Amino acid sequence: MTDNNSPPGSPKVNPDHNSEANPLPKDDSSLENIVRRFQDSMSLAKKHKFWETQPVGQFKDAGDTSLPEGPIEPPTPLSEVKQEPYNLPSPYEWTTCDMDSEETCNEVYNLLKNNYVEDDENMFRFNYSKEFLRWALRPPGYYKSWHIGVRAKTSKKLVAFITGVPARIRVRDEVVKMAEINFLCVHKKLRSKRLAPVMIKEVTRRVHLENIWQAAYTAGVVLPTPITTCQYWHRSLNPKKLIDVGFSRLGPRMTMSRTIKLYKLPDQPATPGFRKMELRDVPAVTWLLRNYLSQFVVSPDFDENDVEHWLLPTEDVVDSYLVESPKTHDITDFCSFYTLPSSILGNQNYSILKAAYSYYNVSTKTPLLQLMNDALIVAKKKDFDVFNALDVMHNESFLKELKFGPGDGQLHYYLYNYRIRNALRTSELGLVLL
Numbered sequence: 001m002t003d004n005n006s007p008p009g010s011p012k013v014n015p016d017h018n019s020e021a022n023p024l025p026k027d028d029s030s031l032e033n034i035v036r037r038f039q040d041s042m043s044l045a046k047k048h049k050f051w052e053t054q055p056v057g058q059f060k061d062a063g064d065t066s067l068p069e070g071p072i073e074p075p076t077p078l079s080e081v082k083q084e085p086y087n088l089p090s091p092y093e094w095t096t097c098d099m100d101s102e103e104t105c106n107e108v109y110n111l112l113k114n115n116y117v118e119d120d121e122n123m124f125r126f127n128y129s130k131e132f133l134r135w136a137l138r139p140p141g142y143y144k145s146w147h148i149g150v151r152a153k154t155s156k157k158l159v160a161f162i163t164g165v166p167a168r169i170r171v172r173d174e175v176v177k178m179a180e181i182n183f184l185c186v187h188k189k190l191r192s193k194r195l196a197p198v199m200i201k202e203v204t205r206r207v208h209l210e211n212i213w214q215a216a217y218t219a220g221v222v223l224p225t226p227i228t229t230c231q232y233w234h235r236s237l238n239p240k241k242l243i244d245v246g247f248s249r250l251g252p253r254m255t256m257s258r259t260i261k262l263y264k265l266p267d268q269p270a271t272p273g274f275r276k277m278e279l280r281d282v283p284a285v286t287w288l289l290r291n292y293l294s295q296f297v298v299s300p301d302f303d304e305n306d307v308e309h310w311l312l313p314t315e316d317v318v319d320s321y322l323v324e325s326p327k328t329h330d331i332t333d334f335c336s337f338y339t340l341p342s343s344i345l346g347n348q349n350y351s352i353l354k355a356a357y358s359y360y361n362v363s364t365k366t367p368l369l370q371l372m373n374d375a376l377i378v379a380k381k382k383d384f385d386v387f388n389a390l391d392v393m394h395n396e397s398f399l400k401e402l403k404f405g406p407g408d409g410q411l412h413y414y415l416y417n418y419r420i421r422n423a424l425r426t427s428e429l430g431l432v433l434l
């Protein structure tokens with residue numbers, strides 16, 4: 001694995017959408033490569049002053065199958081959990097961000113809009129909407145105390161943020177209460193001052209106070225130690241705009257009009273009974289999804305409340321469609337995607353890239369390929385510019401055929417205080433974090 005600094009969901013697309021044209025990995029068994037990999041792993045092993053102190057899979061233990069799967073450390077008695085917040089450098093103070101407050105939500109939105117994840121070339125930056133943040137941060141049973149901000153004491157300006165939300169995550173046949181950690185962000189002017197470790201420790205402390213001892217998170221950077229490393233794939237819906245803004249490039253021997261034709265989609269979904277999910281579908285969708293997710297090594301353990309929150313369509317946040325059999329009225333298939341625009345940095349003509357991200361998809365009767373083609377069609381009708389998907393679950397079975405191209409960003413998945421003996425294949429992962 002290379003140390004790739006691409007942010008999660010790096011929107012940069014491989015300019016050549018024909019993945020066959022990508023060079024194959026060079027023979028990596030030469031002495032030179034073995035030595036380099038060894039040196040890389042040695043320097044990695046020394047690199048993580050903070051993460052080395054945490055109960056996470058350590059690089060030095062990689063491949064040691066004698067270590068048991070499961071919690072790395074046992075829970076400590078709640079009375080032994082530190083009662084006061086960690087110390088911040090003196091100009092800063094902790095704040096709990098009340099996402100119900102329009103004003104606070106605006107502050108969080110603006111901090112992230114200006115300082116959150118960018119692609120490697122700093123051309124795009126995630127622009128999570130306020131409605132999206134409210135949705136992502138207030139699932140069933142959420143804790144306000146896990147929405148943590150840092151303010152400058154004098155100006156009260158919000159300068160950093162980190163969040164957790166509760167989730168039940170199944171690992172093999174065990175359902176574990178976890179926190180899903182997300183939206184770690186430090187203002188650009190305060191980087192490299194070791195603020196991030198303090199924020200991670202503080203969110204961990206507040207998670208412990210709720211008697212929860214495990215967490216799941218993703219990052220574009222390599223930390224000790226990914227449970228799997230995924231790749232984003234991108235399906236152009238508006239190729240002209242994507243090329244104009246530098247998200248993708250015209251392929252060799254391609255003209256703009258041939259490219260537009262290549263990505264053209266039908267006007268209407270092909271599957272009879274394909275329709276938007278409604279509130280009355282929650283029980284059927286929950287059943288479908290639970291059955292489907294049970295085949296993966298790691299997945300969320302969704303109940304009806306979770307499905308209502310995470311999958312019932314919410315305008316400009318999450319879209320879900322299903323197939324209702326015209327004959328039996330059974331719900332046989334399901335697909336969903338969430339809305340995450342990126343700001344386009346420094347382009348004269350466009351300021352926003354409208355991206356859909358594949359979420360959870362289940363096929364039992366409709367072939368997954370056809371179902372996802374219908375998802376592309378409805379996304380295109382909703383004016384998305386690009387449809388992104390990770391190579392998780394069964395996604396690999398449709399990516400190439402539906403003209404997705406591999407992106408250059410990697411997304412690493414991690415568990416805190418839970419050891420998995422061997423890294424998973426991406427197709428063994430049934431979890432999508434926002």
Ligand SMILES: CC(C)(COP(=O)(O)OP(=O)(O)OC[C@H]1O[C@@H](n2cnc3c(N)ncnc32)[C@H](O)[C@@H]1OP(=O)(O)O)[C@@H](O)C(=O)NCCC(=O)NCCS
Pocket residue numbers: 007008047048049050051052115116117118183184185186187190191192193194195196197218219220221223
């Ligand atoms: C990620 C971010 C908060 C890190 O802050 P920073 O000022 O660069 O780094 P700090 O000096 O505070 O801390 C460095 C430590 O944090 C760790 N770290 C950096 N990014 C991390 C991440 N995404 N998740 C967990 N730990 C991370 C580093 O590995 C390092 O610990 P180590 O010495 O054990 O390796 C900051 O760069 C940022 O806001 N970036 C843009 C948004 C972003 O990428 N967020 C993360 C999304 S997953």
